[in-house]
Amino acid sequence: MKAREIRPKIYSVRAIDWDRRLFDALIPLPDGTSYNSYLIKGSEKMALIDTVDPTMDGVLMNHLSQLGVENIDYVIANHAEQDHSGTIPRILEVYSNAKVVTTPKGKGMLMDLLLIAEDRFITVSDGETLSLGNKTLEFIHAPWVHWPETMLTYLREDKMLFPCDLFGSHLATTDLYVTDEGQVYEAAKRYYAEIMMPFHTKIQQHLEWIKDYQIDIIAPSHGPIYDKPSFILEAYRGWVFDPPRNIVVIPYISMHGSTQKMVDYLVGALADRSVTVKQFNLSVVDIGKLAMALVDAATMVIGTPTVLVGPHPNVAYAAFLVNALRPKLQFVSIIGSYGWGSKAVEQLRGMIPNLKVEVLDSVIIKGFPEESDFRALDNLAEAIAQKHKAYNFV
Numbered sequence: 238m239k240a241r242e243i244r245p246k247i248y249s250v251r252a253i254d255w256d257r258r259l260f261d262a263l264i265p266l267p268d269g270t271s272y273n274s275y276l277i278k279g280s281e282k283m284a285l286i287d288t289v290d291p292t293m294d295g296v297l298m299n300h301l302s303q304l305g306v307e308n309i310d311y312v313i314a315n316h317a318e319q320d321h322s323g324t325i326p327r328i329l330e331v332y333s334n335a336k337v338v339t340t341p342k343g344k345g346m347l348m349d350l351l352l353i354a355e356d357r358f359i360t361v362s363d364g365e366t367l368s369l370g371n372k373t374l375e376f377i378h379a380p381w382v383h384w385p386e387t388m389l390t391y392l393r394e395d396k397m398l399f400p401c402d403l404f405g406s407h408l409a410t411t412d413l414y415v416t417d418e419g420q421v422y423e424a425a426k427r428y429y430a431e432i433m434m435p436f437h438t439k440i441q442q443h444l445e446w447i448k449d450y451q452i453d454i455i456a457p458s459h460g461p462i463y464d465k466p467s468f469i470l471e472a473y474r475g476w477v478f479d480p481p482r483n484i485v486v487i488p489y490i491s492m493h494g495s496t497q498k499m500v501d502y503l504v505g506a507l508a509d510r511s512v513t514v515k516q517f518n519l520s521v522v523d524i525g526k527l528a529m530a531l532v533d534a535a536t537m538v539i540g541t542p543t544v545l546v547g548p549h550p551n552v553a554y555a556a557f558l559v560n561a562l563r564p565k566l567q568f569v570s571i572i573g574s575y576g577w578g579s580k581a582v583e584q585l586r587g588m589i590p591n592l593k594v595e596v597l598d599s600v601i602i603k604g605f606p607e608e609s610d611f612r613a614l615d616n617l618a619e620a621i622a623q624k625h626k627a628y629n630f631v
């Protein structure tokens with residue numbers, strides 16, 4: 238596949254990774270991904286915006302060779318994570334005059350992670366510009382999308398924003414631009430949930446800053462390009478600013494059927510009260526789907542049997558993950574069962590300190606649920622429904 242011209246003298250030199258199924262040894266990639274690098278040929282200087290994962294460096298080098306690139310002046314490193322920076326050392330080797338342009342924090346991280354020599358860097362402050370002749374790059378410091386060193390690059394003359402991870406989607410596609418909005422919405426929401434949600438309060442600030450820029454094209458570092466930026470900007474505004482919705486997420490495990498019976502009953506009791514429920518059996522779950530559900534949910538009910546006095550290890554893993562993702566949850570409860578004794582509730586509560594939630598009464602039972610246990614679950618469902626009504630979650 239050849240490099241694609243986006244605007245005159247601006248090229249997508251991306252690598253599409255159809256087969257990658259896991260990112261950061263954690264995040265499932267059901268649709269693969271792409272590593273988007275962009276070449277800008279100014280009248281005086283040549284700039285490469287981000288690179289590609291080092292496993293696909295040959296694809297980028299081939300694009301540059303086909304475009305007849307003999308000199309690169311600047312490699313703009315918006316983000317130090319290796320899926321974008323990993324091919325910088327190869328670029329610096331081949332293009333011996335090239336300098337890496339990044340934030341001061343980015344410089345330190347790239348020196349640490351990729352052992353790039355200090356004299357190869359130019360650091361830029363927030364709002365600083367760099368002229369390529371007839372094109373001007375403006376750098377916007379935007380920490381925590383996804384690491385603390387991140388910045389966005391704005392190409393003034395063409396009104397293009399290169400936000401690296403922000404607004405991305407893990408989606409392998411031959412389409413350069415978004416063609417199927419439904420598919421990209423799903424992939425971008427999954428990406429937001431897994432990667433950006435922990436920083437949603439920071440992203441609220443970034444979205445406010447971006448409002449002052451005229452943007453015709455958003456060219457992220459993963460997935461297709463947005464030639465109608467309002468599509469992804471509006472989606473992000475909803476995810477980061479909107480209140481949670483009338484949704485309960487139930488991640489759970491059952492070993493011998495007791496917790497399953499409780500979950501099934503609670504799901505029905507909530508549905509009967511017009512609360513939307515999304516249940517996730519953690520023994521078969523795609524954690525990306527769980528993360529996506531947490532973007533909108535007002536309440537989480539964790540279901541666990543007792544294993545060696547504590548929660549099931551898969552439930553502990555889910556609690557740890559949800560705590561790290563910092564969704565907009567307002568309420569949490571824990572339900573489950575035990576055979577002879579349990580500290581599952583205390584242990585799980587200790588695993589979610591980041592969640593600023595009201596903890597509702599738990600329902601923990603001995604053995605298999607009976608009538609009084611179902612009444613307790615009815616009470617929990619009623620309490621959740623009333624809370625959602627009181628807060629006008631719709």
Ligand code: FEO
Nearest residue numbers: 316318320383402
């Ligand atoms: Fe796509 Fe944070 O790297």
